[in-house]
Each structure stands twice: as structure tokens, then as C-alpha cells.
Amino acid sequence: MKLLIATDAWRPQVNGVVRTLERVSEELGRAGVAVTMLTPADFRTMPMPTYPEIRLALALPGTIAKKAAAMAPDGVHIATEGPIGYAIRRWCLATARPFTTSFHTRFPEYLAARLPVPPKASYAVLRRFHNAGRGCMVATRTLETELAERGFTNLLPWSRGVDAELFRPRPDLRTTDRQRPVFLFVGRVAVEKNIRAFLELDLPGIKRVVGDGPAMSELRTAFPDAEFAGTLTGEALAQAYADADVFVFPSRTDTYGIVLLEALASGLPVAAFPVPGPADVIGDSNVGVLDEDLGKAAVAALAISRDDCRAFALRHSWAACARQFLDNVVTAQDLGRDFVPLAEAAAH
Template structure:
């Protein structure tokens, strides 16, 4: 089965969407799915205003059509609601091609943090975008429930995974006073890093990542250590050097960084909001508290072994299987609605 994923988020961006798509494609191959990508690499890009590190594609309809024809996919999945996603959606609607979508980010919350646009307007636009989708894939049950309450149809689950071969405990020393409280992610206003960096904590507060808010935060919190963006082994070693992973975001739908920290044997401190609650559930691997300082100190008492056991059950193979199954079921639903018979794609159960 040949699947084309259209995405506005792609390398060299470092974020959960890019990592999810790349890991899903690799894990889907043994399942009989050949995943191709339609990304900003095929188009001219411009820097996003106020966010120079993030570039946005300027796709043309003709080029979009040519790239889709080149892949000749059995199924099209639209991963993002940006310029590429919009034009691929328009192509599918024009040519009567069914498609699936995924809901990765709470854009209404992010946009409202930067611009005076009513959140209801943004949700209405997202509802229209996903309205024709055969399956809207959400990472967690809580997000799926919220989307259904907001009128989204055909909502299904697509859970996330973690690479335990890369993220695991190891002897690492950052040469900083302990305990080390670590945060990893985009350094931007929506990540609510002030709530972490402003805490009175023992040891050292460390931030990994880059973004438009970094310079201002470095000036405001000179006692914190900003290491910039890290990937691969360098990132994995940084996780392993930490004592507590702090996740101050109140808007993330699913923080892959939570799973990466837990796979490294590092407990989590966060606010008791839907993102971390959905990832962690009732597992004793995190301290969730409206008082983030109390959560950070409580997390120091959590056993690393519990974190490792929890993360071991969340694999990218399971995530990829859910994604491919959603695609297959969407194709079957389309066939039934059209009252036609098509051969099912090859899939290893």
C-alpha cells in the first residue's frame, strides 16, 4: 500500500510532528505500507513572521498535482493545516479523492497567544478543514473527545511511541549542580517556560531547544542554562543527565518529549492538564500539580524503574500499526459508501 503524507512540518524543523511522521514511516514498512512525503523541500519557502527559524512553503497547485501523480498513492494523508495541507486538500476535493487528516497541535491556543483572533474563529476554520476527512487522527482519547464535542466527525486514535534504542539511561554528567530540572522543546511563548524558569528550585534549571523567545528568556533568567537545540545521541545523553523532566506547557496535545524523558528513566513534573494527563494516565511516573514547584520536588522521589517500565510499552511499531489500520479502515469506509468493491491493501496483522 502506497501512502502519501502531505506535511508543512519537515526537516530541518525539530518538533514532535516531524519526528512522529519520520518514525511512523520507518515503522510502517514491515507492515506493508510504503510511505512517501510531500513536504516544503519541494517548494520555495519564506520565514514565518515573528518566527525566523520556521519557514513556510509557497506551493503551487500545478506542482502539487504533479507531485501527487508522481507518487500515484493508494491513499493520501494530510498531516498539517498549512499551505501544503490546504492545497492537497483542495486537490483531493477537486478530483474526488478521499483523504485522511491528523490533528497534531492546538492552533487556536497558539494563535491566540500571539494575535487578537477569536479562538472560536480558528476552531471554525479547523472544523471546515477536517470536515471532509475520512478519518481525523488524534493522539489521545481526551483530544479525540474534545474534537468530537466540537463537531468533528470520523475521529480516530493514533497514539505515539518512543525509540527506546536511542532514549535510555546512561552515565552522563553535564557538570552542573544537581538536581537537574530539564525542559526540552521549542522555546516559544506557547510553551509557558516562564512558569518553569521562574521557580525557586535547588540545583540547576536546563532548557534544550531554540525559538523566538530564547533571547528574552536568557536575559530574564540568567541562572538557567540554555543549551540550544540538540538531537540524536546528544539529546539522549542530556535527558539521561537530568533528575526531573519539567513540562510547563498547558496547551500541547501530546508531548513526545514526555515519553523520551521517561524512556531515559527521568520522572516528569507538569501541570494537571489534558496533555500530560493523557500521556501518563494513572501511572506513577509523574507528579502533576497546579503548584509546579511542588510537582518538581515530588518528582525527585519517583523511582526511575517505574519510568522505564512505562515507556517500554509505547513503541513506534504500535503507533505505525494504528496509523496504517486507520488508513485501511478509511479506505474500506469509502468503498462501502461508494457501493464498490476494491481489493484490500496488503497488511501484516
């Protein structure tokens, strides 16, 4: 089976969408699915206004469609609603080719935070985009309910995973002589992440921010006592999680938050607002504290067992995430199973 995944979110971006697509494509490849990624790396690009780390493809829809056609895929999945996503959607509709999509980001809320564009108008555009496909994958039950109420159809569940070998407790790091507790945030340093709400908290110890983005300069100036580590990846990122005491997730707009699973796999309890995303991931488990008083939640999370956090995260694997994704693609696009199912591949 040959599967084309079209995405406008790709390296050098460091975010949950990119990490999810990378890991899922790796897992699918191990199961014998030939995955081809169509990304901005295949074209000339320009930086997105106000968000330069996001590169937008500079290519005519026909040029993008021609490249996709040359790949001769059996199935097509469109991951984002950018220039590449729209071009592939147009190609699929013109050739009566079935496709699936996925809803990763609350762009209407993000756009409204920057420009006077009402979310209702943006959701109407996104609804038209996604409803043209055979299925739209969503990460949580809460998001599925919300989008259904907004008129989105053919919604399919697609959870997330974590690399529990990379992200793991490292007790030796925590024996170093440093000021504690360490409250950590990991993610894009942008207005929609609500990082200011974290940095304004009256907390003991250290507040550390890992990541980069358009709000970095402003937040560095406003909060000189906070530590800003910049973007970290791989082993350095894993060590940053393991060295902290509580993971603080101030976002009110994330649809999931892979960083939550990475933190938990590292033995790090979570403090967050009781909103969709963290509420879906954490729920009423004993691995985090959800409270409208984020400072209260952060302090209370210090008492949570790091072993419990690790055990909770181990329930989520990238292999299971990829199986669910492929089941959605195959079923929605009526492709048939002329390949080795992931469950069988994993058993060999």
C-alpha cells in the same frame, strides 16, 4: 500499497510532528508500504513570520497537486493545515479521492497567544478543514472528546511511540561531579510552551532548557542563571535526558508531548500541570506528578523511581504507533489490505 503523506512540518524543524512522521514512515516502509512524503523540501519556501524555523512552501495549489498526482498514491494522509495540506485537500476533493488528516497542534490557542484572534474562529476554520476527510486522527482521548464537542467528526485514535534504544538510562553520566538536582525542559522555545512558568520556579539545583525558538533571546536575558543548551538531537539529546533528575513540562496546550515518553524512557520522572496532554500520557501512574503548583510537582517528582519510569515508557513503541496509523488509513479510505500487515511483518 503506495501512501502519500502531505505535511507542512518538516526538517529542519525539530518537533513532535516531524519526529512522529519520520518514525511512522520508517516503520511502514519496513512493512512493505511505499511511503512518499510531500513536504516543503519539495518546493521553494519562505520563513513563517515570527517563527522563521518553520518554512512555508511557495507553490501554487495546482503545482502541488500536479506533483501529488504524479506520485499516483493509493491512499492520502494530510498531516498539517498549512499551504501543502490545503493544496492536497483541494486536490482530493476535486478528484473525489478519499483522505485522512491528523490534528497535532492547538493552533487556535497558539495564534491567540500572538494575535487578537479568538480561538472559536480558528477552530471553525480547522473544523471545516478536517471534517472534509474520511477521518481525523487524534493522539489522546481527552483531545478526541474536546474536538467532538467543537463539532469535529470521524475522530480516530492515534497514539505515539518512543525509541527506547536511543532514549535510555545512562547511570555513568549521573556520577559526574555537578550541581544537582537538574530540572530539564526539552522543546520549542516559544510562548505557547509556557517555559517562563518553569524558569520562574524557586527550585534547588539547575534549570536547563534544550531547544530553540523565537523566545530564546527574551528568556536568556530574563533568566541568566538558567542553562540554555540550544537544539540537541540524537545521542546528544538522549544524554541530556539521562543526565537530568526531573523533566518539567510547563505547557498547557500540547496535544500529547513525545518529549514526555523520551524523558520517561530515559528514566526521568515528569512534573507537569494537570492538563490534557500530560494528564493523558501520565494519568494516575506513578511516573510523574501533576499539580497546579508546578514547583511542588517538580520537587515531589525527585522521589519517583527511575526504573518505574523506564518500565512505563517501554509500553509505547513506534511499531504499534505505525500499526494504528495504517489501520486508520486503510479502514477510513476503504483501501483493502493488499499488503503485508505490520503485525505480520514484525513477526518475520
